[in-house]
Amino acid sequence: MSATTPVDHLRRYAPIVDDLEAFLTASVTPLPRVVWSNPLHAPPEQTDARIEALCPAARPVPWRAHSWRLPADTPVGRWPLHTIGGIYGQEEAALWAGDLVGARPGERVVDLCAAPGGKTAQMAVAMGDRGTLMANDRFKGRIPALRRTLDRLGITCAVVTRFDGVHFPRPEGGVDRVLVDAPCTCEGTTRKTAGGRRAAPGEGYRLSIAQVQRALLRAAVRITRPGGTIVYATCTYAPEENEGALDGLDPSEVTIEPIEPPAGLRVSPGLAEWNGVYFRPDTVNAARIWPHHNDTGGFFVARLRRL
Amino acid sequence: MPDSDAYELHPDQTLIPTWCADHFGIDPAVFADHVFWRPVGGRLIRIVARSCRPPDGMGIDSIGMQVMRRPPPRGKPTSVFLQRFAGGATRNAYRLDAQATACFLRRQSVPIEPVDDKRGYAVVSGPDGVLGCGRVDGDTLHSEIPKAWLHG
Structure with missing residues (x-):
């Protein structure tokens, strides 16, 4: 570089x-989006299934349960699931x-x-x-x-x-x-x-x-x-x-x-x-x-x- | 910034559970782990975890979650309150499909067939859970979600 x-x-x-x-090189590469399922909203397994349905490219974060990596351009903030507190992006x-x-x-x-x-x-x-x-x-x-x-x-x-x-x-x-x-x-x-x-x-x-x-x-x-x-x-x-x-x-x-x-x-x-x-x-x-x-x-x- | 002493337990801890049971058919047991607070002498009602104990005299900005700006029957429940506590609503409860959900979240009105009261506040759900507060006016369901939630 x-x-x-x-x-x-x-x-x-x-x-x-x-x-x-x-x-x-990594420092200038777009960051994958990561979201986690909010257990105060619904059982996390239920939310996990919904995330997979909304974004087939979602992959589990390997070191943390109920947390998902999504492509950098995923419009998570526009998902109703996000609006109603089912997930949080971090x-x-x-x-x-x-x-x-x-x-x-x-x-x-x-x-x-x-x-x-x-x-x-x-x-x-x-x-x-x-x-x-x-x-x-x-x-x-x-x-x-x-x-x-x-x-x-x-x-x-x-x-x-x-x-x-x-x-x-x-x-x-x-x-x-x-x-x-x-x-x-x-x-x-x-x-x-x-x-x-x-x-x-x-x-x-x-x-x-x-x-x-x-x-x-x-x-x-x-x-x-x-x-x-x-x-x-x-x-x-x-x-x-x-x-x-x-x-x-x-x-x-x-x-x-x-x-x-x-x-x-x-x-x-x-x-x-x-x-x-x-x-x-x-x-x-x-x-x-x-x-x-x-x-x-x-x-x-x-x-x-x-x- | 108000003092934590500027908030007090609401003198009527049954006010909200009773109203929710009457209006939405919500089981009062849903609120068993929570108590209701208000600014001293004020009308605003907040719901707080029963085990939450703000230190005496500490300056605080807010506590717990807002339920209503003024008490029932005129008060309007906040959408975040309904999202957390109204999943089991059986009265004045409407379930929208994905298309109507998108409209509701844009604060657009949705045509409905009234199920209970012809007028008043409603619990509105979508495919992923409770969306928030709606207002029934005849055969129209108006969206009462905060403007701040509007999707760009």
């Missing part, structure tokens, strides 16, 4: 990616982050940066729509999309809040689980745009957003009860925004757990070092998803245990 492609800025990852050319790599939270019925869970609500919905479904799911987003303009997702999927256990996640108030006793799906430079989303045409992130923005990411992680640690779970996720490859953000946490307060990817999902371990900067040793327990390994977008995820 020539040096003038829209994803040329991704060449900075040559030292940490196994096949640079395959990575760059980037495949992002699905794992929602699953890793491990939310259970009756728990108290916070999604610090919730809009547009895909992972929030995943957690609500995992909770069986029972418990208290606080879906937070600081941007007023993003709240309607969040509400629309929750309403369309029939979720009633959610409380929508609009705090700056950094200052999210700690409920008495703390919460069981927190998802920090942090704002980032979105380098892993190039496949969503035509030919990867997304402006390369400036270094100044990368540094400033990294400060926000660290602050959000500190907030998550503050509001989580001892023994609780925190999942940190971004859709970017940058170690400064991933391992670097995790490195800012106090090891006496939180540990990064090893995570086993589901069979059929290939991931790469977190980094111990980047550009001569060494991170806390347990950052290697995090995972990075490269687009050419699973035909998905790019993603980074880590699961932390509050001590």
Whole structure:
């Protein structure tokens, strides 16, 4: 691939990616659409059969039940099944982050940066729509999309809040689980745009957003009860925004757990070092998803245990 | 942003189940795991999972799912409420074929033969489940789904 492609800025990852050319080629290839069946709407087996009928080219996501890959040009949003909340469309790599939270019925869970609500919905479904799911987003303009997702999927256990996640108030006793799906430079989303045409992130923005990411992680640690779970996720490859953000946490307060990817999902371990900067040793327990390994977008995820 | 203390349990927890049973033939047991909330002193009604407990005093934007902006009998049920809870409707319930479903989702009216009440709100279903709220006016079923759902 020539040096003038829209994803040329991704060449900075040559030292940490196994096949640079395959990575760059995948980064400009249109992304398959992925949908999952909503069990709050109907038994998922019933919805699965309907998806197959509507789109004979649909293929199951190999590592996740009741989830389907569809051709990139499938007009899912126009299906009545979508309008009435039978399915939800979500980037495949992002699905794992929602699953890793491990939310259970009756728990108290916070999604610090919730809009547009895909992972929030995943957690609500995992909770069986029972418990208290606080879906937070600081941007007023993003709240309607969040509400629309929750309403369309029939979720009633959610409380929508609009705090700056950094200052999210700690409920008495703390919460069981927190998802920090942090704002980032979105380098892993190039496949969503035509030919990867997304402006390369400036270094100044990368540094400033990294400060926000660290602050959000500190907030998550503050509001989580001892023994609780925190999942940190971004859709970017940058170690400064991933391992670097995790490195800012106090090891006496939180540990990064090893995570086993589901069979059929290939991931790469977190980094111990980047550009001569060494991170806390347990950052290697995090995972990075490269687009050419699973035909998905790019993603980074880590699961932390509050001590 | 209102405080969670600005919402309260609705003083009449049987209002919606009773209205749904009378108007749509929905079994009140469908609502066994849910409770109804409202803004303090307000008319709007929201349905919330019984186990959902917003922390005291926390500023919240909304809770659960909206049922009606004002109580029955004048209130109109939201389409999302009917999609989740009206699958078992037996009165004022209409099932459309694929073609009529497409019209309904474009907010177009559909000719019908009234099955129960000659006027009033109806549960409208398509091949994939409940589509939302309709309004029967004689031999016409008007679509009451939100404008925001209109397909481009």
